[in-house]
Amino acid sequence: MQPRRPPPPAPGSGPWGPRPAAPLIALLLLLVPVVAAAESESAEDRGQPQDAGLQRRLLQQAARAALHFFNFRAGSPSALRVLAQVQKGRAWINPKEGCKVDVVFSTERYNLESLLQEGEGHLGKCSARVLFKNQKPRPAVNVTCTRLIEKKKRQQEDYLLYKQMKQLKNPLEIVSIPDNHGHIDPSLRPIWDLAFLGSSYVMWEMTTQFSRYYLAQLTSVRQWKTNDDTIDFDYTVLLHELSTQEIIPCRIHLVWYPGKPLKVKYHCQELQTPEEASGTEEGSAVAPTELSNF
């Protein structure tokens, strides 16, 4: 399952990106590069491994947030990407404002049936600037990625997936995807991919510099009929948040048509206020979120 990856390059030294324009330098000087963790103790605790560890964690956090956002914006269930390797980056922590991260990372296709994965052509590359506002969700993301899949092919695969979804009988009697043994029936794969796409929006919104989300399981699915040709998809997922280890059920409603922006509405049940991050809000968007403002 694990494709071979080339050994990671040495962690990036020095800032990434072009020299900032003069007016921005003043702004940047406000964000002081910090090497100690927010939760560390005395000066003697600061040492190399801790700095590297913190930087690495923040870079990975930023890369993940950027990828969730990217996947959502691309709106293509057959072109989903996952993080392969963080290649370089830099994080600035401002205790009052939050955390700014510039990161460059490689990605691979989420679609696990994707064949011929080896070789340079099949690892995408992204660069992103992510702003985590102090423990508040909805990080600001600016991300650019190289094209991983040819546009025409992506459109074809999306359309195929669309047709497969349209052909599913309604209401669906799905219990869970994957099943408890991790198996996803190939015929149910389109549902999973579409669910992952919608969940990407939710996971992006909920990610902070401390919390990291994964899609654990899809537990119920309903597809509604619509008058137009869109896929109107209502489902529940279980998200896993790593730092608190909590499982968060989220009800997600998405409306999708190949090539059109994705519309997502969701409501997550926060059962437990995490000890570390105070002020965690219930993610609940009342009105459908349009893509027009992106």
Place this chain on the structure above:
Amino acid sequence: MRWILFIGALIGSSICSREKFFGDQVFRINVRNGDEISKLSQLVNSNNLKLNVWKSPSTFNRPVDVLVPSVSLQPVKSFLTSQGLEYEVTIEDLQTLLDNEDEEMRQNEGQERSSNNFNYGAYHSLEAIYHEMDNIASDFPDLASRVKIGHSFENRPMYVLKFSTEEGVPRPAIWLNAGIHSREWISQATAIWTARKIASDYQRDPAITSILEKMDIFLLPVANPDGYVYTQTQNRLWRKTRSLNPGSPCFGADPNRNWNASFAGKGASDDPCSEVYHGPHANSEVEVKSVVDFIQKHGNFKCFIDLHSYSQLMMYPYGYTAKKAPDAEELDKLARRAAKALASVSGTEYQVGPTCTTVYPASGSSIDWAYDNGIKFAFTLELRDTGTYGFLLPANQIIPTAEETWLGLKTIMEHVRDNLY
């Protein structure tokens, strides 16, 4: 002969939807350049042909093996010819090959296969795991014995497998802990595979033989039996024990926040409904207390390894503080060597570091307790994967995970053997 088994293993891991392969053939296609690779991708990715790639090329001028169902033979041959792609048919009828292989495997029942055919590439019930532990003990009576070290909250037995080549003396020992978080199924599955591996490889593999000549190994495949049963019957994503919390509607405590190492410190919660609830006091969870009592009574443990999932991490103390452990450098070097050995099998990459900064602060953890109680070589392994399937790791990854993890474990155990203190 081995080639046949290799193909069989590939089939087991890659083909999910169809069961019989009458008339299906395997084509070996030569791809000489990028242009040919894209032509081949085009063919392979077209959905109605239902082709299945067995071996994809890593560089040019290496062949690609593709399984072609009998119905697609004609169109594929036409395509390859018209595109000028060189190929040969290496397997003319897959079903015949498989039938022959089945017969051969049945005849070659070696010591690796237990008599009741416990499938190591699948997830099992608690009873099945316990039964297999018993089988291992009967299959290797001079080496292995199943020992009851206590019971769970709901009164299920806690069994360890003890591997010892000399009775009587409490030799320096290694503790392998698994399944403390019940939803991390790859942990229990890897542990039972490892149990069979230790037993089978003794007196065959020089490394494990020399380890066992000097030390005992104790393996606890299911450190949280109640939780495990709960994940099979009620909630696949249950993590904690199933103890009652008086006055609370929520059950269980996080058994890996319940050890007496900065108990109730950072990275744990005092709310019974939290997934990281530390419990009312250290060792309140009988599952934890059973292990603590056993190890303390034994008095001669040198190594404690705790298997978890997921994230692919190899970590050493501390979790409860960002302060460096006195042996951090040695443990870091050893962990890096172990991670390298693990990666040598399938390229699976693990990150290495102290718990607190590698994953998150966590107080009351097993390895911190072990380390602070004189067990120097204390490691937590977070097994596959990195989030794609997470806890729901497909069963077809059990054996690959166990095999690579084994190399990592051996690296650590060899170092312990050579550095007894």
